Amino acid sequence: MQTKKIFLPESEFPRQWYNIQADMPTPLEPPLNPGTGKPISPDDLSAIFPMPLIEQEVSQERWIDIPEEVIEKLLIWRPTPLYRAYNLEKYLETPAKIYFKNEGVSPPGSHKPTTAIPQVYYNKISGTKAITTETGAGQWGSGLSFAGKLFGMPIKVWMVRISYDQKPYRRLMMEVWGGKCVASPSTETNAGRAVLEKDPDCPGSLGMAISEAVEAAVTGDNTKYALGSVLNHVMLHQTVNGLETQKQMAIAGDYPDMIIGCAGGGSNFAGNCLPFCRDKIAGKDIDIVGVEPASCPTMTMAPFAYDFGDTAATTPLLAMHTLGHNFIPAPIHAGGLRYHGMAPIISQLILDNIIRAENIQQIETFEAGLIFARTEGFISAPETNHATAMVIREALKAKEEGKEKVILFNWSGHGLVDMMAYQDYLSGKLADHAIDEEGIKNALRDIAPLPKPKQFKIGKVD
Numbered sequence: 001m002q003t004k005k006i007f008l009p010e011s012e013f014p015r016q017w018y019n020i021q022a023d024m025p026t027p028l029e030p031p032l033n034p035g036t037g038k039p040i041s042p043d044d045l046s047a048i049f050p051m052p053l054i055e056q057e058v059s060q061e062r063w064i065d066i067p068e069e070v071i072e073k074l075l076i077w078r079p080t081p082l083y084r085a086y087n088l089e090k091y092l093e094t095p096a097k098i099y100f101k102n103e104g105v106s107p108p109g110s111h112k113p114t115t116a117i118p119q120v121y122y123n124k125i126s127g128t129k130a131i132t133t134e135t136g137a138g139q140w141g142s143g144l145s146f147a148g149k150l151f152g153m154p155i156k157v158w159m160v161r162i163s164y165d166q167k168p169y170r171r172l173m174m175e176v177w178g179g180k181c182v183a184s185p186s187t188e189t190n191a192g193r194a195v196l197e198k199d200p201d202c203p204g205s206l207g208m209a210i211s212e213a214v215e216a217a218v219t220g221d222n223t224k225y226a227l228g229s230v231l232n233h234v235m236l237h238q239t240v241n242g243l244e245t246q247k248q249m250a251i252a253g254d255y256p257d258m259i260i261g262c263a264g265g266g267s268n269f270a271g272n273c274l275p276f277c278r279d280k281i282a283g284k285d286i287d288i289v290g291v292e293p294a295s296c297p298t299m300t301m302a303p304f305a306y307d308f309g310d311t312a313a314t315t316p317l318l319a320m321h322t323l324g325h326n327f328i329p330a331p332i333h334a335g336g337l338r339y340h341g342m343a344p345i346i347s348q349l350i351l352d353n354i355i356r357a358e359n360i361q362q363i364e365t366f367e368a369g370l371i372f373a374r375t376e377g378f379i380s381a382p383e384t385n386h387a388t389a390m391v392i393r394e395a396l397k398a399k400e401e402g403k404e405k406v407i408l409f410n411w412s413g414h415g416l417v418d419m420m421a422y423q424d425y426l427s428g429k430l431a432d433h434a435i436d437e438e439g440i441k442n443a444l445r446d447i448a449p450l451p452k453p454k455q456f457k458i459g460k461v462d
């Protein structure tokens with residue numbers, strides 16, 4: 001009988017995170033203090049992050065122990081199952097073998113709590129009394145609220161106003177787990193009040209929500225801020241995914257020729273692929289592909305430059321692929337992929353040809369989501385549909401070429417709270433968006449005066 005899904009026993013759950021910084025062909029360029037243009041010191045970050053996370057951010061150790069208290073909570077849903085997508089293979093009549101890692105089985109429904117739990121834990125042991133964050137579509141806010149409840153840590157989430165109004169169920173999930181969720185812009189911060197004064201009906205943006213959450217952390221009593229993607233420590237925490245997958249692929253008796261993941265800030269893709277990137281750096285032949293929306297083409301069209309992580313220009317400067325912190329992507333349903341930058345680790349691995357990138361238009365991603373739901377059963381998050389669409393393209397290519405390729409992809413989350421997006425697709429209301437070259441050029445003009453990284457690389461729209 002065919003094996004559909006491969007489980008790992010809890011005893012096989014990794015006891016250490018894998019830190020790719022120890023193995024990268026080119027070391028990361030340091031984050032800079034925007035005021036001085038000099039590399040930031042750990043102290044610069046200590047106003048918003050606890051010291052253990054700052055240490056992980058800069059660590060060059062290959063393996064970092066996972067605390068027992070963190071393992072105990074991650075075991076609520078981890079190790080996650082690896083599936084063989086036999087029905088999708090059959091539907092596509094492809095000789096390719098397709099595997100997917102199901103990160104949608106976590107209580108909030110995505111990979112996000114895999115970093116939320118260690119982040120809350122390190123804050124707790126460092127004496128933090130409350131954590132603030134922002135959320136776009138709500139996956140990160142609900143993941144952090146869930147983790148906060150597990151450790152008795154108060155969580156406050158600034159949710160982009162338009163999503164707050166459109167996605168009440170994500171907000172309610174946060175509240176079920178005891179998180180407090182307010183719409184951004186809010187009257188609770190100087191940043192929010194300033195925007196509302198000019199535009200009382202402002203729909204908000206991720207950058208605005210970050211500014212409010214950071215301001216609340218800096219001005220609050222023993223309050224810190226948490227980020228759900230982009231930073232090195234977030235990528236690190238997610239590597240338990242790829243470490244589990246390596247063991248599961250070995251049980252299946254296969255090794256991936258190709259790894260695919262969707263990428264917003266880069267964390268789910270990194271979590272799955274970084275342990276395999278280590279194999280590639282050591283000489284394995286694997287095609288590792290990050291997929292992004294055509295309307296937010298950070299990896300495929302943006303320069304490699306220094307830029308702020310947020311729209312309000314309050315964070316350190318990160319060396320990354322960036323469309324410019326003032327770039328506002330089209331309002332696609334994959335809210336978690338509407339980010340102007342890309343994780344410095346993923347960006348550097350692209351420069352070093354360990355990873356490559358593709359972009360895909362919205363309608364193709366929903367077509368893929370429907371095929372997946374009608375063959376494998378699971379309804380995917382709009383973000384995840386980007387990975388699925390790429391898998392389908394590659395499986396059809398394997399069919400044309402008559403190759404029995406092994407394709408692995410990261411199924412980053414379910415879409416059960418995104419059904420309005422599917423309604424738009426099913427009723428023919430969904431649109432593709434032309435690449436906003438003018439918007440990208442304008443946003444890149446704003447970052448032109450910033451310092452340039454040593455490996456500065458011009459983008460395709462410059």
Ligand SMILES: Cc1ncc(COP(=O)(O)O)c(C=O)c1O
Pocket residue numbers: 110111137139140228229230262263264265266267268269335336337381383384412413414
């Ligand atoms: C289901 C899902 N997949 C992917 C992403 C993209 O984020 P990242 O690139 O950090 O994995 C998000 C972000 O919200 C998400 O909710």
